[in-house]
Amino acid sequence: MPIVNRVADLHAEITAWRRQIHAHPELLYDVHRTAALVADKLKSFGCDDVVAGIGRTGVVGVIRGRKAGAKVIGLRADMDALPIEEATGLPYKSTVPGKMHACGHDGHTAMLLGAAKYLAETRNFAGTAIVIFQPAEEGGAGAQAMVRDGLISRFGIEEVFGMHNYPGLPMGEFAIRAGAMMAAADHITINLEGVGGHAARPHLAVDTVLVGAQIVNQLQSIVARNVDPLQAAVISICMFQAGHADNVIPQHARLRGTARSLSPEIRDLLQKRVREVVEGTARLYGAKAELTYSIGYPVMVNEERQTALAAAVAGEIAGADKVDTDCPPVMGAEDFAFMLQERPGAFIFVGNGASAGLHHPAYDFNDEAIPIGTSYWVRLAETALAG
Numbered sequence: 001m002p003i004v005n006r007v008a009d010l011h012a013e014i015t016a017w018r019r020q021i022h023a024h025p026e027l028l029y030d031v032h033r034t035a036a037l038v039a040d041k042l043k044s045f046g047c048d049d050v051v052a053g054i055g056r057t058g059v060v061g062v063i064r065g066r067k068a069g070a071k072v073i074g075l076r077a078d079m080d081a082l083p084i085e086e087a088t089g090l091p092y093k094s095t096v097p098g099k100m101h102a103c104g105h106d107g108h109t110a111m112l113l114g115a116a117k118y119l120a121e122t123r124n125f126a127g128t129a130i131v132i133f134q135p136a137e138e139g140g141a142g143a144q145a146m147v148r149d150g151l152i153s154r155f156g157i158e159e160v161f162g163m164h165n166y167p168g169l170p171m172g173e174f175a176i177r178a179g180a181m182m183a184a185a186d187h188i189t190i191n192l193e194g195v196g197g198h199a200a201r202p203h204l205a206v207d208t209v210l211v212g213a214q215i216v217n218q219l220q221s222i223v224a225r226n227v228d229p230l231q232a233a234v235i236s237i238c239m240f241q242a243g244h245a246d247n248v249i250p251q252h253a254r255l256r257g258t259a260r261s262l263s264p265e266i267r268d269l270l271q272k273r274v275r276e277v278v279e280g281t282a283r284l285y286g287a288k289a290e291l292t293y294s295i296g297y298p299v300m301v302n303e304e305r306q307t308a309l310a311a312a313v314a315g316e317i318a319g320a321d322k323v324d325t326d327c328p329p330v331m332g333a334e335d336f337a338f339m340l341q342e343r344p345g346a347f348i349f350v351g352n353g354a355s356a357g358l359h360h361p362a363y364d365f366n367d368e369a370i371p372i373g374t375s376y377w378v379r380l381a382e383t384a385l386a387g
């Protein structure tokens with residue numbers, strides 16, 4: 001595998017950074033320690049500019065090539081961890097109870113730092129590479145916060161690229177697709193009010209457990225009977241809270257879940273039908289339903305041209321036969337979608353081998369992916385900015 005030689009030399013150093021970040025996970029925007037480490041390293045590499053505090057705790061490094069060129073591209077990594085108790089038993093495991101890097105953002109941050117070090121050393125490109133380290137990917141829309149804080153206009157970014165590790169994709173392989181690659185994820189909260197009462201006298205009550213159960217069932221009919229079977233959609237109700245005793249019909253119930261889609265049309269359809277089904281079902285049983293349907297991360301759409309470039313660079317590193325250029329979309333969401341709404345670009349998956357899944361307490365980023373992902377970043381910058 002043609003790993004960039006200098007990147008291979010940096011493998012141990014990047015691994016040490018990755019494990020250091022892994023041991024000190026931070027959540028959402030509260031990534032002060034990680035952001036400080038990133039900013040310190042970027043300065044020590046001799047980046048032309050290092051700007052912290054974009055989108056609250058985001059960090060940006062500016063690296064100008066030594067050849068003449070005006071093009072500017074952004075390479076983005078995420079820095080935040082998850083509220084999960086780590087169960088890996090690794091020597092560098094989380095030192096913070098209840099928090100862990102279970103999505104590999106430690107690896108993403110370390111690989112992009114490695115790329116920044118290489119790019120600042122060699123500068124073998126025309127134009128400017130902007131390395132972007134964002135907070136709050138895990139539900140906090142940190143990418144959107146950075147965009148709103150002027151990330152794109154301030155640095156003149158013309159194209160954006162992102163990467164995520166992928167458990168189950170073999171080590172040394174990549175996967176990408178043009179078009180919609182990850183789902184829009186919206187949030188459903190339903191507060192039900194019925195009439196509480198004695199379990200033995202249900203005729204005098206309006207049972208919110210029964211109404212809630214009907215709503216959970218009816219919502220599934222949206223995907224089964226309203227969405228074109230050739231389109232993708234998911235509705236999952238993942239929380240159902242009601243009651244506190246086996247002989248009391250609860251007055252209130254609360255349900256929460258997520259609705260996911262790969263196109264704006266299906267996204268609108270889900271929103272409309274969820275409201276009709278929730279309100280209609282509650283009315284049918286004499287309960288009151290208050291639905292909060294909040295719009296989350298948008299569909300993540302890869303642009304054709306940048307996807308072809310990303311796939312070609314990945315093929316150069318891994319071998320063309322190790323790059324799936326038409327991988328199926330996934331219904332997970334990714335807030336890099338906010339950057340892709342602003343500028344054309346591409347997001348790619350890099351194999352993490354047979355590890356535990358993302359967000360699992362036994363997950364760990366695979367350090368063998370470091371030279372592969374870092375080589376991808378540096379060759380991508382050198383190719384996109386070839387002049």
Ligand SMILES: [Zn+2]
Binds near residue numbers: 102359
């Ligand atoms: Zn995640």
Ligand SMILES: [Zn+2]
Binds near residue numbers: 103104105137164
């Ligand atoms: Zn992630």
